[in-house]
Amino acid sequence: xxxxxxxxxxxxxxxxRLNPLTKLTFVFAMILPAFLSVPELAPILAIPVFLAAxxxxxxxxxxxxxxxxxxxxxxxxxxxxxxxxxxxxxILFMLGPFDVTQEAMRSAxxxxxRIFVMVSSFALLLLxxxxxxxxxxxxxxxxxxxxxxxxISTLQILPQMQAKAQTIIAAQRSRGLDTESTFLKRAGSLVxxxxxxxxxxxxxxxxxxxxxxxxxxxxxxxxxxxxxxxDTSFDKGLRxxxxxxxxxSVALRIWLS
Amino acid sequence: xxxxxxxxxxxxxxxxxxxxxxxxxLQINEGEFVAVVGPNGAGKSTLCYTLxxxxxxxxxxxxxxxxxxxxxxxxESTLDEWVLNVGLAFQxxxxxxxxxxxxxxxxxxxxxENIGIPREEIKVRVxxxxxxxxxxxxxxxxxxxxxxxxxxxxxxxxILVMKPKLLVLDEPTSQMDPIGTREVFGVIRKMAEEGxxxxxxxxxxxxxxxxxDRVVALKGGEILLxxxxxxxxxxxxxxxxxxxxxxxxxxAREAQKRGLWKKKQLPVTLDEAVEGFxx
Amino acid sequence: MEVISxxxxxxxxxxxxxxxxFAWAYFTKRIQKDFITMTWVLIPVAIAINLTIGQIxxxxxxxxxxxxxxTVLVGVICGPWAGALTGTLxxxxxxxxxxxxxxxxxPVAAAxxxxxxxxxxxxxxxxxxxxxxxxxxxxxxxxIVGTPISIAIFGGxxxxxxxxxxxxxLETGRSLVSSVLTTNFIxxxxxxxxxxxxxxxxxxxxSARYLARFPRGENAAVEKGQKQTQLIIALVVVVLLILxxxxxxxMLTGG
Ligand SMILES: Nc1ncnc2c1ncn2[C@@H]1O[C@H](COP(=O)(O)OP(=O)(O)OP(=O)(O)O)[C@@H](O)[C@H]1O
Ligand SMILES: [Mg+2]
Numbered sequence: 209x210x211x212x213x214x215x216x217x218x219x220x221x222x223x224x225r226l227n228p229l230t231k232l233t234f235v236f237a238m239i240l241p242a243f244l245s246v247p248e249l250a251p252i253l254a255i256p257v258f259l260a261a262x263x264x265x266x267x268x269x270x271x272x273x274x275x276x277x278x279x280x281x282x283x284x285x286x287x288x289x290x291x292x293x294x295x296x297x298x299i300l301f302m303l304g305p306f307d308v309t310q311e312a313m314r315s316a317x318x319x320x321x322r323i324f325v326m327v328s329s330f331a332l333l334l335l336x337x338x339x340x341x342x343x344x345x346x347x348x349x350x351x352x353x354x355x356x357x358x359x360i361s362t363l364q365i366l367p368q369m370q371a372k373a374q375t376i377i378a379a380q381r382s383r384g385l386d387t388e389s390t391f392l393k394r395a396g397s398l399v400x401x402x403x404x405x406x407x408x409x410x411x412x413x414x415x416x417x418x419x420x421x422x423x424x425x426x427x428x429x430x431x432x433x434x435x436x437x438x439d440t441s442f443d444k445g446l447r448x449x450x451x452x453x454x455x456x457s458v459a460l461r462i463w464l465s
Numbered sequence: 466x467x468x469x470x471x472x473x474x475x476x477x478x479x480x481x482x483x484x485x486x487x488x489x490x491l492q493i494n495e496g497e498f499v500a501v502v503g504p505n506g507a508g509k510s511t512l513c514y515t516l517x518x519x520x521x522x523x524x525x526x527x528x529x530x531x532x533x534x535x536x537x538x539x540x541e542s543t544l545d546e547w548v549l550n551v552g553l554a555f556q557x558x559x560x561x562x563x564x565x566x567x568x569x570x571x572x573x574x575x576x577x578e579n580i581g582i583p584r585e586e587i588k589v590r591v592x593x594x595x596x597x598x599x600x601x602x603x604x605x606x607x608x609x610x611x612x613x614x615x616x617x618x619x620x621x622x623x624i625l626v627m628k629p630k631l632l633v634l635d636e637p638t639s640q641m642d643p644i645g646t647r648e649v650f651g652v653i654r655k656m657a658e659e660g661x662x663x664x665x666x667x668x669x670x671x672x673x674x675x676x677x678d679r680v681v682a683l684k685g686g687e688i689l690l691x692x693x694x695x696x697x698x699x700x701x702x703x704x705x706x707x708x709x710x711x712x713x714x715x716x717a718r719e720a721q722k723r724g725l726w727k728k729k730q731l732p733v734t735l736d737e738a739v740e741g742f743x744x
Numbered sequence: 745m746e747v748i749s750x751x752x753x754x755x756x757x758x759x760x761x762x763x764x765x766f767a768w769a770y771f772t773k774r775i776q777k778d779f780i781t782m783t784w785v786l787i788p789v790a791i792a793i794n795l796t797i798g799q800i801x802x803x804x805x806x807x808x809x810x811x812x813x814x815t816v817l818v819g820v821i822c823g824p825w826a827g828a829l830t831g832t833l834x835x836x837x838x839x840x841x842x843x844x845x846x847x848x849x850x851p852v853a854a855a856x857x858x859x860x861x862x863x864x865x866x867x868x869x870x871x872x873x874x875x876x877x878x879x880x881x882x883x884x885x886x887x888i889v890g891t892p893i894s895i896a897i898f899g900g901x902x903x904x905x906x907x908x909x910x911x912x913x914l915e916t917g918r919s920l921v922s923s924v925l926t927t928n929f930i931x932x933x934x935x936x937x938x939x940x941x942x943x944x945x946x947x948x949x950x951s952a953r954y955l956a957r958f959p960r961g962e963n964a965a966v967e968k969g970q971k972q973t974q975l976i977i978a979l980v981v982v983v984l985l986i987l988x989x990x991x992x993x994x995m996l997t998g999g
Contacts, residue, residue: 292915328844334840358788361788
C-alpha cells in the first residue's frame with residue numbers, strides 16, 4: 209500500500225508539462241485500441257507506454273510498479289488461464305489432469321497484455337500528473353466542482369484514516385488481537401477495530417459541510433481556479449491525433465472482420 | 466435602522482420539543498463588535514448559526530420571528546446568497562479544513578474560487594489576508610500538518626478573505642495560547658474598526674472586556690443581560706446564573722465585601738484590578 | 745476470437761447505459777435534492793471507510809471483501825444516485841492509490857450503491873431481515889454486472905481466490921460464462937449480506953438528529969420490533985436463500 213496519497217513523482221519532464229487532459233487522452237488511446245481493436249495490437253501498444261515512461265523521466269518508479277504490482281498479477285493470471293481455459297485443439301502439454309492448449313495460451317496472452325496496457329498506461333498518467341492538477345483542469349473544462357472536491361478530499365482523508373486504523377490495530381494487538389487465531393475470533397475482532405474509525409469520521413461530516421458551505425461551496429456563480437493549467441496548441445494537436453488513432457484502430461478491426 | 470435586527474426570534478431544532486432560542490430581540494449596528502457569553506447549552510452556537518443562515522436553511526427546524534442582516538431577510542433569502550454577506554468560523558478547526566486543497570494558500574483561496582473571483586484578484590486577496598492574520602509563512606504547508614491554533618488561524622483567514630459584512634465567530638481562539646489569542650483579537654478589532662460587524666462567542670471574558678463594544682449574556686436561549694462589557698461581565702446576575710466570570714472580578718467582589726475594593730466598578734482584566742487595588 | 749467481440753459489445757453497452765443514466769439524472773429534480781453538501785462531504789468519508797475496512801478485512805484474513813460498506817451507507821441515506829457515484833469514485837480512487845486494476849470494476853461498485861439505494865427507498869433497510877434480503881439482491885445485481893466485466897476484461901479467470909472455483913467448474917465441462925456466473929453467485933451473497941448488515945449496524949448507531957441531515961435519512965428509520973422475531977425471520981430468509989442458491993441457480997445457468 210502506498211501511504212503517500214498518490215503515485216505522483218514531482219520531477220520536471222516534457223510529460224509532466226503536458227496538459228492533464230492530453231495525458232488522459234493518451235491513456236484512452238492505449239486502452240481502447242487494446243480492447244477494441246485486433247488483439248495483435250495490444251502487445252505493440254506496450255511500446256509507446258514504455259517510451260512515454262522514459263520521456264516522463266519516471267522510468268524507475270514505473271519499472272518498480274511493473275515488477276511489484278503488475279507483473280506478479282498478470283503472470284499468475286496467465287498461468288491460470290492457460291491451464292484452465294477450456295477449448296482448443298493443439299495440446300502443448302498436460303499438467304496433471306489439465307491440458308494446456310496453444311489456443312488457451314494465445315487467448316491468455318492477449319488478455320494479460322491488454323490488462324498490462326490498461327494498468328501501466330493509467331499508472332503512467334498518475335506518475336506524471338498531480339491529482340489536484342488533473343481535477344483543476346477537468347473542472348475548468350466543465351466538470352462540476354463537487355467531483356474535484358470528492359476526489360481530492362478522499363485522497364487526503366484516506367491516509368489519515370489508515371493511520372488511525374494502524375493505531376487502533378496496534379492498540380488491539382497489545383490487548384490480544386491475533387490475526388492468526390480462529391475464524392470466529394478474527395471475525396469478532398472486526399467490530400471493535402472499525403467502529404471507532406467509522407463513527408469518528410462520520411461525526412466530522414456535519415461541521416465540514418457547514419464550513420465549506422459558509423465558503424460558497426453551493427454558490428451558483430461560475431467557479432474560478434487559482435492555478436492556470438497550460439493548454440498549448442501542441443496539446444490540442446496531440447489530442448486530435450490520439451483521437452484519430454483510436455478511431456483508426458477500431459476501423460481496422462471492423463475492416464478486418 | 467440597525468445592521469442586524471433580530472425580532473422575537475424563537476427557534477426549535479427538528480425532532481425536539483423545547484426551543485433553543487426564545488424570543489430574542491437584538492439590534493446591532495454596522496461596525497459594532499459584540500461578544501456573546503453564556504453557560505454550556507445556552508444557545509450561543511445556535512445564535513451564530515442563525516446569524517450565518519444555517520438555522521434554519523441547513524438545520525431546518527422551526528423558526529419564528531424575523532432575522533435581518535444588511536437589509537435582507539433570512540427567511541426570504543437562500544443560504545448561498547446569505548453567506549456572501551455573512552462569514553462564519555467556529556470552534557473545531559480540524560473540521561473546518563475543506564479537504565479539497567493541498568496547501569494553506571489554496572485552502573484560503575477555496576471560498577474565493579467558489580464565488581467566482583478572478584484569479585489575479587484571488588492571489589492578491591489571499592496574500593493580504595494571510596499577512597493580516599500572521600500566517601504568511603504557512604502558505605505552502607498542508608492544512609493537515611498544522612497545530613490546532615494554526616488551523617484556527619487558517620479557518621479565520623479563510624473567512625476574512627471573503628470580506629463578509631458580518632463576521633460570526635464561535636470560540637475562534639479555543640486552541641490558541643495567550644499570545645496567539647491577543648494577536649487574533651487585535652485583528653478582529655481592527656476589522657471592526659474598518660467597518661465589519663463582528664459577533665463573537667467567547668469564554669475568555671478578559672479578552673472581551675479589552676476588545677468588544679458590547680456584551681450579550683445568553684442563558685437558556687434567552688437574553689439575560691446586554692450592555693457595556695464591564696457592566697455586564699461584572700454583574701451579579703452572571704455569577705448567580707453559572708456564567709464563567711473573570712477571577713479578577715470574583716477577587717475584587719470578595720475584596721469589596723471586606724472593604725478592600727473602593728471603586729464602584731468591579732474589574733474584569735488584570736490591569737483594571739491592579740489599578741483598582743492601587744487607588 | 746469470440747472474447748474480443750464480446751469486448752466491443754460490452755464497452756458500447758456500458759458506455760451507452762452510463763451516458764443515458766447520467767443524462768437523465770442531470771435533468772431530474774429529485775436527484776439534485778439528493779446531492780446536497782452533506783452528501784458531497786459524506787462521499788469521501790464513505791470511500792475512505794470502504795477502502796480502510798477492506799484492508800483491515802484482508803489483514804484479518806476473513807473470507808469476504810467488505811469493501812463497499814460506505815457505498816451501501818451512502819446509497820441508503822443519500823439515494824441510489826449518490827450510492828452509484830460513491831461506488832464509481834471508490835473504484836477510481838482505489839485505482840489511483842492501490843492498483844489501477846480496480847478501474848474496470850467500477851460498474852459493479854456503482855450497481856451496488858444504486859441497488860442499496862433503490863432497496864432502501866422501497867423500505868428494505870429498516871430491520872435485520874429486510875437488510876439480509878437487500879444484501880442478497882445486491883449480490884445478484886453485482887453478479888450480473890460483474891460477470892461480463894470479468895470475462896471481457898480479465899478473460900474470466902483473474903488473480904483472485906474465487907477463480908479457483910471458476911477453474912474447477914470449467915473442468916466439469918461448463919461454458920466460461922456459466923462458470924464465472926456460478927462462481928459469483930457462490931461468492932457474492934455472503935459478502936454482500938455481511939456488507940449490508942454492517943452498514944445497517946452503523947446506521948443503527950447514528951442518532952436520528954444526525955441522520956435527518958441527509959436527503960434520505962427517513963430510509964434509515966430503524967423499525968422497532970421484537971429482536972427475536974426478527975432474528976428468526978432473518979435466519980429463515982438466509983436458509984431460503986441458500987436453498988435457492990443450491991437448487992435454482994444450476995438450472996438457470998444451464999447446469
Ligand atoms: N442539531 C441539533 N439538534 C437538536 N438539538 C440541538 C442541536 N444542536 C444543539 N442542540 C441543543 O440546543 C441547545 C443549545 O445548543 P448550543 O450548541 O447552541 O449551545 P452553546 O451555548 O453553544 O453551548 P456550548 O457552550 O456547549 O458550545 C443544547 O441543549 C443542545 O443540546
Ligand atoms: Mg457552542
